[in-house]
Amino acid sequence: MPYKFTFDLTKVPRFFFTEVARISYRRGMHKTLLKRLQDIITKFRIQEATGLNLSDALVLLQDFIDLQAVNLLYRKDFLESNKRALFLPHCSRKYMDSRCKANFDASIPSYTCSHCSGDCLVNMTDCLARKKGYDVYVLPGGSCIPKILKTIHYEGIVGVACGEEMRVYGEILGGMNVAGQAVPLIKNGCANTIFSMDTLAKTI
Ligand code: SF4
Ligand code: SF4
Numbered sequence: 001m002p003y004k005f006t007f008d009l010t011k012v013p014r015f016f017f018t019e020v021a022r023i024s025y026r027r028g029m030h031k032t033l034l035k036r037l038q039d040i041i042t043k044f045r046i047q048e049a050t051g052l053n054l055s056d057a058l059v060l061l062q063d064f065i066d067l068q069a070v071n072l073l074y075r076k077d078f079l080e081s082n083k084r085a086l087f088l089p090h091c092s093r094k095y096m097d098s099r100c101k102a103n104f105d106a107s108i109p110s111y112t113c114s115h116c117s118g119d120c121l122v123n124m125t126d127c128l129a130r131k132k133g134y135d136v137y138v139l140p141g142g143s144c145i146p147k148i149l150k151t152i153h154y155e156g157i158v159g160v161a162c163g164e165e166m167r168v169y170g171e172i173l174g175g176m177n178v179a180g181q182a183v184p185l186i187k188n189g190c191a192n193t194i195f196s197m198d199t200l201a202k203t204i
Contacts, residue, residue, distance in 0.1 A: 003164050005056045009049070009186040010194055016044045017199070020064045037061050063163030067182045070170070071203075077179035081156030086129040086204065087145065087169075088138045089161050089185070091193040094120035102138060108148060111138035124197065125160075129204055134158075142168035154178060158204055160195050162188045 009016070019040055023033075041047060041057045052060065093100050094117045102111035102122075113126045113136070126136045137148060142165050149172075159169045160183045173180045181203050187194035 003056075003059075003162060003188060005052060006189045007050045007052055007056075007060055007187065008194075009046075012044055012046065012049050012186075016040070016046075017064075017196075019044075020061070021068050023065055023068075034058075037065075060163065063166070064184055067163065067166060067184055071181050074179045074181065078156045078181050081154075081179050083152075083154050084134050084156040084158070084204075085148070085152075085154045086125070086134045086136045087157065087159045087161075088122055088125060088136065089165065089193065090138055090140050091190050092160070092185070092195060093122045093138065094192075096191050108137065108151075109140060109144050110148070111140075112136075113138060121194065121197070125200055128197075128201060129158075132204055134204065141165070142172065145169065145172050149176060149178065157181070158183060158200075160200065161185065162193070 023036060023040075037058055038054070041054065041061065046052065046057050046061070047054065050057065090096070090111060093102065093111075099116075101114040101116040103114060104111050113120075113123050115123050115127070117123060122138055126138075129136050135152070135154075137144075139145070142161065156179045157173065158181045159166065161169060162185045166182050166184065169180065169182070183195050183200050183203055185193045185195050
């Protein structure tokens with residue numbers, strides 16, 4: 001379920017994301033939230049940086065804030081979890097065609113990275129997470145998650161996806177006893193997508 005718009009926040013200052021995290025702590029202030037979001041969009045020139053109209057920029061920013069709030073809610077449980085998995089989106093692979101040498105196991109279903117390209121975001125993340133003891137899945141979509149979680153009981157999960165796909169994650173994990181953490185894409189588009197390695201490293 002992609003957004004109806006594409007975005008690229010890779011050139012937005014890092015402080016923007018700090019501001020998003022700060023607002024997430026104070027999300028209860030609904031009366032002032034919309035005004036606050038509009039101020040941030042203006043302050044960081046989000047519309048100029050992304051080409052989004054105000055309404056789409058607000059949707060995007062609200063999703064970022066909601067994800068941060070959920071992360072905060074489950075952070076303690078996540079840190080106490082032992083068996084963990086990382087779910088990466090297939091759209092962040094360097095190649096989406098036969099140049100990607102990942103093995104696809106339809107029975108899971110998931111790709112497993114074969115490390116064919118040193119500068120592939122999925123490759124770098126896969127290596128980092130496996131060193132930390134994570135099982136890593138590169139998923140064609142969030143709908144693959146229930147099957148995985150029925151097969152293996154994970155206590156903690158880190159999911160990387162766009163905000164729309166993250167809603168699917170949320171609905172799936174809602175009824176399960178799993179502490180989830182979300183890392184949003186900062187560039188969507190369903191191919192050559194980007195997430196922050198820095199954020200990912202801090203999260204896992
Ligand atoms: S490094 Fe892994 S995920 Fe990236 S293109 Fe190669 S096999 Fe695919
Ligand atoms: S996670 Fe990637 S492929 Fe899936 S909807 Fe979002 S941008 Fe598209």
